[in-house]
Amino acid sequence: MKFTTLLATGIATFATSAVAQTEIQFWHAMGGRLGEVVEEIAEKYNASQSDYVLVPTYKGGYEDTMTAGIAAFRAKQQPNLIQIFDAGAATIINAKGATVPVADLMTEHAGGFDSADYIEGVRYFYADSDGKMIGMPFNSSTPLLYYNKEIFAEAGINAPPSTWEEFEAMAPKLKDAGYQALAQSHSPWIFSENFHSRHNLQMATGNNGYDSTDVKILYNNPEMKMHWSKVKDWLDAGYYGFYGRGWGDNQDAFVQKKTAMWLGSSGSFGGLKASADFEFGTAYLPYWSSIIEEPKGTFIGGAALFAMAGKSDEENAATADFLKFLSSPDVQYFWHKETGYVPITNAAYDVAKADGYYDSTPDAEVGILQLTQPGGEWTKGYRLGFYVQIRDVMYKHYEDIFSGEATVDEAFSKIESEANDLLARFNDTYK
Amino acid sequence: MKRVQFEHSAVPYLFIAPQIIIIVIFFLWPAAQAIYQSFLLEDAFGLSSQFVWFRNYTDTIVSASWLQAAGFTIVFSTLVTFLSLAIALLLAVKANEVIRGASTYKTLLMWAYAIAPPVAGLMGNLMFNPLIGDLYQGMNALGFDFDHKLDPYDAGFVVVLISVWKQVSVNFIFFLSGLQGIPKGVQEAALMDCKSSFRRFWTITFPLLAPTTFFLMVINITYAFFETFGIIDTTTQGAPGGATTTLVFKVFQDGFRGADIGGSSAQSVVLMLMVLGLTVIQFRFIEKKVHY
Numbered sequence: 001m002k003f004t005t006l007l008a009t010g011i012a013t014f015a016t017s018a019v020a021q022t023e024i025q026f027w028h029a030m031g032g033r034l035g036e037v038v039e040e041i042a043e044k045y046n047a048s049q050s051d052y053v054l055v056p057t058y059k060g061g062y063e064d065t066m067t068a069g070i071a072a073f074r075a076k077q078q079p080n081l082i083q084i085f086d087a088g089a090a091t092i093i094n095a096k097g098a099t100v101p102v103a104d105l106m107t108e109h110a111g112g113f114d115s116a117d118y119i120e121g122v123r124y125f126y127a128d129s130d131g132k133m134i135g136m137p138f139n140s141s142t143p144l145l146y147y148n149k150e151i152f153a154e155a156g157i158n159a160p161p162s163t164w165e166e167f168e169a170m171a172p173k174l175k176d177a178g179y180q181a182l183a184q185s186h187s188p189w190i191f192s193e194n195f196h197s198r199h200n201l202q203m204a205t206g207n208n209g210y211d212s213t214d215v216k217i218l219y220n221n222p223e224m225k226m227h228w229s230k231v232k233d234w235l236d237a238g239y240y241g242f243y244g245r246g247w248g249d250n251q252d253a254f255v256q257k258k259t260a261m262w263l264g265s266s267g268s269f270g271g272l273k274a275s276a277d278f279e280f281g282t283a284y285l286p287y288w289s290s291i292i293e294e295p296k297g298t299f300i301g302g303a304a305l306f307a308m309a310g311k312s313d314e315e316n317a318a319t320a321d322f323l324k325f326l327s328s329p330d331v332q333y334f335w336h337k338e339t340g341y342v343p344i345t346n347a348a349y350d351v352a353k354a355d356g357y358y359d360s361t362p363d364a365e366v367g368i369l370q371l372t373q374p375g376g377e378w379t380k381g382y383r384l385g386f387y388v389q390i391r392d393v394m395y396k397h398y399e400d401i402f403s404g405e406a407t408v409d410e411a412f413s414k415i416e417s418e419a420n421d422l423l424a425r426f427n428d429t430y431k
Numbered sequence: 432m433k434r435v436q437f438e439h440s441a442v443p444y445l446f447i448a449p450q451i452i453i454i455v456i457f458f459l460w461p462a463a464q465a466i467y468q469s470f471l472l473e474d475a476f477g478l479s480s481q482f483v484w485f486r487n488y489t490d491t492i493v494s495a496s497w498l499q500a501a502g503f504t505i506v507f508s509t510l511v512t513f514l515s516l517a518i519a520l521l522l523a524v525k526a527n528e529v530i531r532g533a534s535t536y537k538t539l540l541m542w543a544y545a546i547a548p549p550v551a552g553l554m555g556n557l558m559f560n561p562l563i564g565d566l567y568q569g570m571n572a573l574g575f576d577f578d579h580k581l582d583p584y585d586a587g588f589v590v591v592l593i594s595v596w597k598q599v600s601v602n603f604i605f606f607l608s609g610l611q612g613i614p615k616g617v618q619e620a621a622l623m624d625c626k627s628s629f630r631r632f633w634t635i636t637f638p639l640l641a642p643t644t645f646f647l648m649v650i651n652i653t654y655a656f657f658e659t660f661g662i663i664d665t666t667t668q669g670a671p672g673g674a675t676t677t678l679v680f681k682v683f684q685d686g687f688r689g690a691d692i693g694g695s696s697a698q699s700v701v702l703m704l705m706v707l708g709l710t711v712i713q714f715r716f717i718e719k720k721v722h723y
Contacts, residue, residue, distance in 0.1 A: 063688045070690060074477045091690050095476040243561055244580040245670055252562055389689040396496075399671035403581045418496070425490060425691070429472045430479075 022318045023053045025079035029065040029303065030139070031058060033271060037338045045325050052318035062088065062303060063388065069308070073098060078308040080319045083138060085303040086189075087387040089126055092306055093134050094213060094385065094430040099306045100316065101128075102136045102323060109313075109320035117327075117345050121297055121371030125381035126304040129210040135304030136323050139341045141267035142298045142367045143190040145286060149279040151179055151260040160261070160283035164230065167286055171239035174260045182234070183241040184263040185250040187398055188391040190285065191227065191263075192219065193382065194298045199223060199291045200376035204423075209383040213427040217390070220416035223291050229408045232401050242402055245395055265301060266367030269340025282366040297373035299381050302341060333357075342368040385426025390419045462703065468696035475690035487697035491685070497698065500676045507591065507677060508655035515595045515651055516644065519602030524632065526603075527610045537607065544600040548658055552665030555593035559666070579667065583674030586667045590675050593666065594659045602647050609643035610636070641721045649713055656706065678702050 030038045035058050042056045059065040062085035069082040069092075084092050092098055106113035115123050115133050121142070126135035147160045155177035161167040171181040184190055196203045201223055206215035234240035241259050243249040254262035255276050263285070264272075272280065287295040305326075307319050325331060332348030335341060337357065343349045349368060352358065358365040384390060397415050400406035406414070469487050473480035491497055526536045543551075558566040559579060570577035579585040613636060621635040637644075660679045663669065669676035669684065676684070682702065686695025 066690070067687050070475045088690075091475050095474045095478050097478050098476040242580060245668065249561070256562055258562065386689055386691060389685065389691070392684065392688075393496075395670065396672045399581060403583065403671060405583070405672060414495075418494075421490070421494070425472075425694070428483075429691075429693075430474050 021051060021053050022314050023055060024081065024315055024318045024322065026054055026056045026081040026083075026305075026322070027059045027065055027069060027079045028056055028083040029059060029062045029085070030083070031061075033274070034139070034267075034339055037335065040338075041326065041331060041335065044331070045322055048325065049321070052321060054318075054322050066091070073308065073310075076310070078310065080311055080315055081305050081307055081322070083303045084135065084306050086125070086299075086301055086381075087391055089135065089304070090209070090213075090383050090385045090387055090426070093126075093128070093383065094426075097309055099134065100309050100311075101132060101134045102305075102307060103133045105307050105316060105320050106323065109317040110324045117347065119342070119344060119346055119349060119368070119372060120375060122300050122342070122344050125300050129207065135306045136327065137300065137302075137344045138305045138326070139267060139302040139335075139339070140300040140344055140371075141265040141302040141341050142300055142371050143186075143194050143263055143285050144266050144269075144367055144370070145261055145263055145283040146254060146268070146272065146280050147261045147283065148254070148257065149281055151177065151257065151278075155179070155260070160281065161286050162284065163289045164227075164286050165289055168230075168234075171234065171237070175238055179257070180241040180253070180259040181239040182261045182263065183243060183250045183253045183259040185247045185265070185268075188394040189301055191231065191398075192224070192394055194285060194301075195224065195227060197297065197299045197376075197379045198285055198287050198295050200296045200378050201291075202378050203382050204384055208378060208381065209385075210380070213385055213423075213430055215384070215423055215427075217384070217416060217419040217423065219394075219419065220412040223288075225408050225412055227288065228398070228401060228411070232408065235402055242399075265340075267302060267339055267341045269364060269367075270338060271340075280363075282363040284366065284370050295373070296376040296379045297371055299379070300342075300371060336364075340364065340367070342371060384423065385430065386422040389422050393418045393422070465696045465699045465703070468692055469700045470693075472693050475692065483693070487693040488701070491694040491697050492701055496673055496676070497678075497681065499673050500678050500681045503587075503675060504656065504677045507587070507594075507659075507675075508652055510591050511594045511598065511655040511659065512648060512651040514591070515598035515602055516647060518595065519599045519647075520606050520640075520644075522599070523603050523606035523610055524636075527607060540603050541600050543597065544604065546597065548594075548597055548661035549665050551593055551597040552662035555589065555596075555662070556666045559589050579671075581671050583671055586671055586675045590659070590663055590667055593662050594655065597662065598651060598654055602651070605643055605647055606640065609640045613639050638722065642723050645713075645718060645721045648717075649710070652709065652713075653706075656702075678705075 026042070028035075028038055038056055042054050045054050057079070059068045065082065066084055066088045069078060069084070072078045103113050103115065113133070115127070115131065118137065122137040122140045123133075124131060126137060127133045145160055151174065152158070152160075155170075155173045157170050157173060161170060167181070174181045193203065195201075201221065202208065202218050204215045204217050206212040209215050231240060235242060241250070241253055243253050251262060251264055251268065251272075253259050254264075255272070257278065266282075269282070284295075285298055305323065307316065307323075311319070327345055329345065329348040329351040332343040332345055333351045333355070336343040336348065336352060343352055394415055397406065397411035401408055401411045470482055470484060471480045472483045472486065522540055526533065526540060529536055558564050561567055561578075561580065567577065567579075577585050579589045617635065617639070621631050625631050625634075656677070657679055659677065660683065663675060663677060663680050664683075667675040669680050678698065679702065682695050682698045685691045685698065689695075
């Protein structure tokens, strides 16, 4: 008797949920505190309506998530929504038929879509060459300079450097005070990609890769070589610390007061607030005044959400509904405040301003201000195939510069030839 | 002439069927897939593909980074195999002679066996962390200018050290049981003939251990080639500058991180052939010197 009731209730519950609610899968790469915030957003969404259920799943790092998505797609088990990072964008966007462009998805299921709602810096990165958004920017970050205010006071320095020339002048003072001046967490991202954006330099032919896959990399340029010769000098002089390729290892050096400054992501803001036991500030990514007088904005980093193809209309409607919820001003403001990632729409930015968030926490606005700086010809972003491997190629040769295994010239000519081989392979694969 | 026919029964086949099915599903079929994929240029999502003959081989194998990885793999495997066998043999011989508290020594030497390579790698990574690692700071305090994040040799030292540490216990167990299997009579006869324990070891004990040593060598080379992946992935990840990238790690980097399925399949096929060649050499030439 008891058992049959239980069974009947079970079937009834199952039946109602199956009929009434559409479940959609969302695979993401947000671990730690960021993952908790994603869970909170999912809960908010599920509580806000009764038609759809969003199931977020943490799939590991960015590369792991992309690999899991690829394997799932090949097995026809793909999730509805997947988070793909900047360097993987070319892989998923060039695989025609792997995703439904979010602009189309939103127009069809969520009553329209206007990319002008999105802030300047994130509008084009995940769009095709006509400006149509393929992926929905999600966790958008930008490289920032973090500095330890206590160490600065100790060394008698008032303000963080805005140019690398200023940095060179203050580094010896920090060294005398017993600190390394600088560490950095992602040299391909900050000292390569964003170096080009900040100085308005072209990164690759074919409109930085947006117009074609048949492109060549332009990293082997005098500005980059000048910069990296300087970085090597800084390393040898003890101004620059290299703690390996791991993001956290270099951030730890800043948290443990080994280095006075650290180049990281605006998305690190929330985590640093929790882990650093000193007062720190944020500043724009420095530039060389010898290269450019008026520096430009930076690229966004982070990742975007892609709606995978092969799903029913009903599920696509659910995906579109969630994306609409996610880009709504309140949710964006919550995400921005909890993580430090920039709000992706103008409306969300206005909400944050109106709420007085930047009056109490001015350092949280630096990232979005940097992204909304005047754009140049080469600040939209880039779209390069096999870019994950190209980043590995860069890391490899940067380490060779540091260890003295290769000169700057040798390293960059190798970066150029190895990256171009990869780009040619990509072009032949995806043509 | 009349052919002799025995009655065949299906029962033996039934008994080996589970093993055969496992081999086909988990070994032969993936190997065939890898060979097939190695001739294709295919996008990551499998939406388009084209047959390109040996393009994947020429693109990936004839590259500076693959040759560097191959060079490192050979040096690394030789070092790991030799050192973990030599250290384990020394420890086994010494532990075998201990009378008081023998089982304590043996247990302590064995229990690292239970640690999986990625865990060993994680522990090693912590000990060599530039900010909090005791071994890192110890090395520098001793006056070595130690920096495995930038120096290729220091990085090589770290991965070899962890890999050897992890493997010594396995070898120790086998060597110890090999030593205990040597008949007492032979040992006593040798003792009467020769006073030098050093000479007794090399003329009597070591040759009698040859079957164990040969078996362990095969196991250790496989370990150094493949299983150390977990250690490298959790410590250096092939850095600095690709100096500690083994061939298996490169297959993983290109295939899984980079989504280049054709290129990484071509590399796995070459790796497969290398291991096949190595196995043939081991069994045809080295095994002949082993007396069972």
